Structure formats: C-alpha cells, structure tokens
Amino acid sequence: MRLRGEPDAVPPAASVAAIDHAENRLGRTLPDEFRTFLGVCDGLRADVVFPRLLGVAELRHGTETDASGPAIVISDPPVLALWPSGEVTEDDELFGRSVHPGIRSVLEEHLRLLEASA
Numbered sequence: 001m002r003l004r005g006e007p008d009a010v011p012p013a014a015s016v017a018a019i020d021h022a023e024n025r026l027g028r029t030l031p032d033e034f035r036t037f038l039g040v041c042d043g044l045r046a047d048v049v050f051p052r053l054l055g056v057a058e059l060r061h062g063t064e065t066d067a068s069g070p071a072i073v074i075s076d077p078p079v080l081a082l083w084p085s086g087e088v089t090e091d092d093e094l095f096g097r098s099v100h101p102g103i104r105s106v107l108e109e110h111l112r113l114l115e116a117s118a
C-alpha cells in the first residue's frame with residue numbers, strides 16, 4: 001500500500017468467525033497462509049497491475065476442478081484461483097498461466113512489479 005501511495009488504505013481484517021463461515025460455505029478449509037492474509041486485510045483494492053482481491057464474503061468456487069477439488073476464485077476479474085493444495089494460479093492473457101506456491105508468493109510478485117515501476 002505504501003508503494004501504491006496509499007499507506008493508510010489497508011482494508012480491515014476479516015474476523016475469524018467470517019473466515020470460518022466462508023470455509024463452511026465453501027465446504028473446505030482455507031490454507032493457513034490465506035487465512036493469515038484475510039486476518040490482516042479482508043481483500044485488497046485493484047491497482048494498475050493487480051486485480052482486486054476478494055473479501056472473505058465474496059470468495060466462491062470457480063469452474064475449474066482438479067483431483068483434490070474445485071478452485072476458489074479470489075480475485076475480480078477472476079484471474080487468481082486458490083487450489084486445495086494452497087497453490088494460486090494466475091491467468092494472464094499475454095503471459096498465460098503462472099503457478100504460485102501460495103498467496104504470499106503472489107503478493108511478493110506484485111510488490112516486485114510495483115517496485116520496478118516506481
């Protein structure tokens with residue numbers, strides 16, 4: 001948020017109860033790393049190089065499924081998907097699909113892009 005020029009614009013955290021409710025609604029436990037992210041900020045506004053990350057109440061099943069279950073859409077537009085393994089896939093029209101080991105890796109890549117553009 002500092003690199004975006006909005007250091008005080010971090011959305012409020014999701015409550016543990018809200019995260020638990022989303023897990024019940026989705027029928028699946030969210031990875032600890034993603035729960036931690038939601039416990040820091042419940043979603044994140046879009047910027048010029050990154051989609052809006054959905055808040056806990058907006059998380060939904062995507063259309064893709066693998067052997068372990070359906071992906072959860074975590075962004076709008078729906079270019080980021082969270083898999084039961086904890087991996088996050090990112091679909092880009094120009095670069096294709098990238099696979100990140102988790103939400104932290106996605107956020108670190110975004111930070112790298114912001115720093116490079118500054």
